Amino acid sequence: MALYLCLHALPSAITKRVDGLDLRHHVYVEHLPSRDSMRTTLYFSAVERELLRGSNLHGATEEREAGWRQEWGEVVSWTTDEEVRKELTFDLWLWACTILSLYRHVRISGEQVFNTYGAKSNEELLLGYGFVLPSNPADFLALKLSLPPSAPACLLDLLSKLKLDQLRHHVPQSGEIPPELLAQMRLLVAQPDELDAVIERASAAASWQEAVGFVSWENELDVLDALEGMLVSKLQALQQGAVADKLDGVRPEVLEMVQIYRQGQTKILQAAVTWRQTVFEQTMDKAEEAGVSIVYEDDMEDIDEEDEEE
Incomplete structure (x- = not known):
């Protein structure tokens, strides 16, 4: 699914090179949050990540990034087209994985989409969604x-x-x-x-x-x-x-x-x-x-x- 999102974000001149590729959700993908708007900890700069040192979130961020980098490396290794490989950057893969984390339970039905986060701690919210609640009753x-x-x-x-x-x-x-x-x-x-x-x-x-x-x-x-x-x-x-x-x-x-x-x-x-x-x-x-x-x-x-x- 992450690869499917990434392919939608690639230039059409690149995706046309792939035979049999059927990308039919451009309208949906165009309305997803941009990479610049992301505030999850994987989008923190090196200086900002240092603010997490000493907390569980510091290690959790590194662990998640390592896992997603491994997945990205495997996907890139499967890609035979050199131009597609160049465009399929980790930055793009990170965006796609973050989107899937944000909207993992969403189904496209042609109507306005609402998402529920459920009872989550600030650690989970910041790692996966990019925000916290000042008075979070579900924090742990x-x-x-x-x-x-x-x-x-x-x-x-x-x-x-x-x-x-x-x-x-x-x-x-x-x-x-x-x-x-x-x-x-x-x-x-x-x-x-x-x-x-x-x-x-x-x-x-x-x-x-x-x-x-x-x-x-x-x-x-x-x-x-x-x-x-x-x-x-x-x-x-x-x-x-x-x-x-x-x-x-x-x-x-x-x-x-x-x-x-x-x-x-x-x-x-x-x-x-x-x-x-x-x-x-x-x-x-x-x-x-x-x-x-x-x-x-x-x-x-x-x-x-x-x-x-x-």
Whole structure:
């Protein structure tokens, strides 16, 4: 479909060279947004893309561009006519792919066309559509859990068996961490004997909640410690890339959109940090009520120092 759009945008003298080519949607294509009007992040200049550094959107933009460049390269390699190959630039391919992203659900019926975006975060809106909403009720923070290369095969099998192999999660504006992410982290930080116990429970469990809804109080606190590191790291990266009110070479509308996006992400991360701290304190209280004595490394160091002094 992207190639079909591109062919409509090529000079007629070029497309006439292709035998059997039937391009019947010129009127429709002529009314599509132009390349100059695009404001998605793939149309950001190099300076403007730097405004995204430290955010999820920086990597997402590079990943999408790499994918579309690969597709474009494959299509160009199939094209045998040299003149068509010259005209079929990545700039044109980028425009066509962006149009398809904008209007993927549209059907041509001879009447006025309306498009609905649905409930999307500002990250999705800016990446795919080129705008953000200052007060977006559907905004969220995307968190992706990375599995270590050394993760044992039994862990990967367990994640798949429990249907916990989706590693990308959405954190709402309340900051509450998705329970599926917490379950995955319980498995990642579990001790060998704890993991064996989960595997045994999973063989008869009807859901992941039965198998890994809780492992141990020590495990739960380890999860919350690891979660703190993850959230603080992302928050620091986002804050270090804070955007000034005015920058040379940056379009004002782009600057405003990026500021709104980053502010929203920062607020959600701060809410998540607060949520984690609350849950951590509650978990400590529950562990003590259960008669579990939790000793941290810092506490052990203090004890060792006291012993040495004696």
